[in-house]
Amino acid sequence: xxxxxxxxxxxxxxxxxxxxxxxxxxxxxxxxxxxxxxxxxxxxxxxxxxxxxxxxxxxxxxxxxxxxxxxxxxxxxxxxxxxxxxxxxxxxxxxxxxxxxxxxxxxxxxxxxxxxxxxxxxxxxxxxxxxxxxxxxxxxxxxxxxxxxxxxxxxxxxxxxxxxxxxxxxxxxxxxxxxxxxxxxxxxxxxxxxxxxxxxxxxxxxxxxxxxxxxxxxxxxxxxxxxxxxxxxxxxxxxxxxxxxxxxxxxxxxxxxxxxxxxxxxxxxxxxxxxxxxxxxxxxxxxxxxxxxxxxxxxxxxxxxxxxxxxxxxxxxxxxxxxxxxxxxxxxxxxxxxxxxxxxxxxxxxxxxxxxxxxxxxxxxxxxxxxxxxxxxxxxxxxxxxxxxxxxxxxxxxxxxxxxxxxxxxxxxxxxxxxxxxxxxxxxxxxxxxxxxxxxxxxxxxxxxxxxxxxxxx
Ligand code: UQ1
Numbered sequence: 249x250x251x252x253x254x255x256x257x258x259x260x261x262x263x264x265x266x267x268x269x270x271x272x273x274x275x276x277x278x279x280x281x282x283x284x285x286x287x288x289x290x291x292x293x294x295x296x297x298x299x300x301x302x303x304x305x306x307x308x309x310x311x312x313x314x315x316x317x318x319x320x321x322x323x324x325x326x327x328x329x330x331x332x333x334x335x336x337x338x339x340x341x342x343x344x345x346x347x348x349x350x351x352x353x354x355x356x357x358x359x360x361x362x363x364x365x366x367x368x369x370x371x372x373x374x375x376x377x378x379x380x381x382x383x384x385x386x387x388x389x390x391x392x393x394x395x396x397x398x399x400x401x402x403x404x405x406x407x408x409x410x411x412x413x414x415x416x417x418x419x420x421x422x423x424x425x426x427x428x429x430x431x432x433x434x435x436x437x438x439x440x441x442x443x444x445x446x447x448x449x450x451x452x453x454x455x456x457x458x459x460x461x462x463x464x465x466x467x468x469x470x471x472x473x474x475x476x477x478x479x480x481x482x483x484x485x486x487x488x489x490x491x492x493x494x495x496x497x498x499x500x501x502x503x504x505x506x507x508x509x510x511x512x513x514x515x516x517x518x519x520x521x522x523x524x525x526x527x528x529x530x531x532x533x534x535x536x537x538x539x540x541x542x543x544x545x546x547x548x549x550x551x552x553x554x555x556x557x558x559x560x561x562x563x564x565x566x567x568x569x570x571x572x573x574x575x576x577x578x579x580x581x582x583x584x585x586x587x588x589x590x591x592x593x594x595x596x597x598x599x600x601x602x603x604x605x606x607x608x609x610x611x612x613x614x615x616x617x618x619x620x621x622x623x624x625x626x627x628x629x630x631x632x633x634x635x636x637x638x639x640x641x642x643x644x645x646x647x648x649x650x651x652x653x654x655x656x657x658x659x660x661x662x663x664x665x666x667x668x669x670x671x672x673x674x675x676x677x678x679x680x681x682x683x684x685x686x687x688x689x690x691x692x693x694x695x696x697x698x699x700x701x702x703x704x705x706x
Contacts, residue, residue: 294324295623297380297390299370301327301355303335303605303694304396304594304612309363310696311616314706317623324364324388326380327397329355332694333426336605337686339458339642342423342552343465344433345682352426358694370397373566375587392589392619395568395575397560399454399595399603401425405556406449407527407534412551419550420528423462435550436466440475441486442549445533447525449556450494452572454595454603457499457639457651459554460508463491466552467515468644478516489517492535492546494524500602501657504641504649507671511643520546525553563596574598579655580631582615588622591615599635601655605685606638609693609700636660636701640681641673648677652701662701 295318298309309325312318337351359365369383379389401424403410412420413428419439421431444466448459470476470487477485491498491512498508498519512519520535523544527534533546558564559573568590570576575592576585579599584590593611595603614632621627635655640648650670654660661670668674692698699705 291379291387291389292324293389294364295322295390296324296392296394296619297388298323298325298394298396299327299380300395300397300594300596301325301329301332301359301365302396302398302594303689304398304596304608305394306332306358306694307608307612307696307698308394308396308593308615310360310694311612311706312619312696313360313362314696315616315620317620318362320362321364323362324366324390325359326366326368326370326382326388327355328367328369328383330367331355331426332358334686334689336455336640336681336689338423338426338429339461339465340682341429342432342462343642343645344437344469345645346686348426348430351686353690358690360695370562372562373568375567375584375590378589390589392623393587393591394615394619395563395590395592395596396594397563397596399452399557400560401454401555401557403428403555406525406553407529409528409553409555412528413553419548420553421551422553422555423458424554432462432552435552436469439470439487439550443488443490443547444470444550444552445490445492445520445546445548446552447523447533448491448493448495448554450524451556451558452574452603453554453557455639456602457641459493459552460491460498461642462552463489463517464511464641464643465645467517472645478514480516485516490520490546491517492520492523492525492533494522496521499639499651501651501653501659503657503659503671504639504651504653507649508641508643528553559596568592570598572598578629578631579635580614580633581618581629582611582633583618583622583629591619599633601635602637602639602653604637604639605689605693606652606700607636609698609702610634610636612696613699613705634660638700640677640685642678642681643673646675646678647673648681649673650677650680 298305331352332355334351340346341348371383372381412418419435422428446463476487497505499505523535526536535544564573568575576598577592618629638652697706
């Protein structure tokens with residue numbers, strides 16, 4: 249029962265409520281109506297509560313709506329964000345190819361009016377009671393819960409990084425946050441000589457290819473400007489480039505890793521493997537080496553940093569999380585391992601695959617199908633997700649290597665059918681990445697009508 253229905257029943261109170269509500273309350277003043285709505289009826293119920301209005305949350309909410317099984321406000325989205333960002337485009341901003349502001353939309357404008365949007369933060373989960381508590385203290389109850397709030401990008405995980413990226417005079421930047429992404433290309437343009445270092449951290453991050461995409465575009469920029477030449481001496485190549493990654497190889501999938509390692513060597517990029525950035529100290533990057541081998545210090549003239557990432561505290565500290573802090577769902581059904589009416593997809597999930605928007609295109613239909621089956625008591629969830637994900641790796645201006653793979657790092661290439669080996673960078677893939685994916689994302693994906701490699705759905 250909604251609060252308005254409760255109030256109109258109490259006929260003696262109704263005129264007073266009407267009078268009070270018609271007056272403009274000053275900002276921050278709690279009106280009579282808002283006081284009574286929380287005290288009289290603290291929990292609002294929805295058939296489905298979706299936590300997060302990012303790529304996964306919006307895609308899943310709209311795919312649910314398109315099943316035709318939900319009415320006005322049956323589905324609620326909880327997200328405090330004012331803006332929704334097309335984050336896969338931030339590598340393009342780092343390469344000077346797009347403006348960060350053209351990639352964002354007001355979140356409200358992307359939410360179908362049939363969905364209820366709570367612009368609040370989420371405080372805690374009470375899955376035993378089918379309840380979530382919002383940052384305001386209000387509670388929502390649900391029949392089914394979808395947890396898709398994404399992953400936290402933690403600039404403070406690296407000592408000195410927050411200060412360095414926010415200092416306009418430093419050559420330290422990162423494509424991984426909205427506030428810092430537009431600093432990247434000007435630092436690349438400004439560098440005329442010296443050591444450039446691009447980092448990739450230990451641990452789970454979103455889009456594990458992005459740390460090197462920004463490197464490849466910068467390298468191409470300096471090459472075209474006559475400042476970089478593989479194997480050239482100081483005169484021919486005043487800029488030197490290093491990729492410092494905490495991982496042992498260029499990429500997690502052997503097929504693409506081998507192709508990228510060949511590029512690295514051909515292009516004269518120094519590989520600092522098993523180097524995990526822990527501190528930015530003035531113009532020196534400090535890396536931790538594995539197995540207690542200590543630290544190394546590397547002076548730089550330009551540093552592109554990828555911060556460490558991890559589950560949001562409100563997920564990590566909840567009964568829904570696995571030991572790593574991610575929502576503990578089945579790899580194939582996306583159903584929670586303990587709570588059968590809880591689901592997760594995207595960056596917040598435990599799904600052991602690379603965290604990308606492309607992965608959402610394959611995860612969302614499986615989650616939606618199984619959620620609806622469960623809601624209707626139509627039987628057990630069906631395994632349907634094979635780990636599909638993709639990483640369109642910009643390897644230079646005008647070329648992309650379209651890595652597509654599933655669980656176990658097994659390639660699953662869409663354009664295999666027409667005889668293309670996707671480890672070969674191509675111009676057609678560049679236009680998919682730069683022009684087609686951003687367009688289809690806002691035109692169709694977040695509206696629930698894009699199935700990734702399957703094309704248009706619903
Ligand atoms: C995709 O659908 C998508 O979403 C719009 C991406 O953007 C982030 C992608 O990177 C990829 C690879 C897909 C998959 C689609 C095809 C046609 C391979």
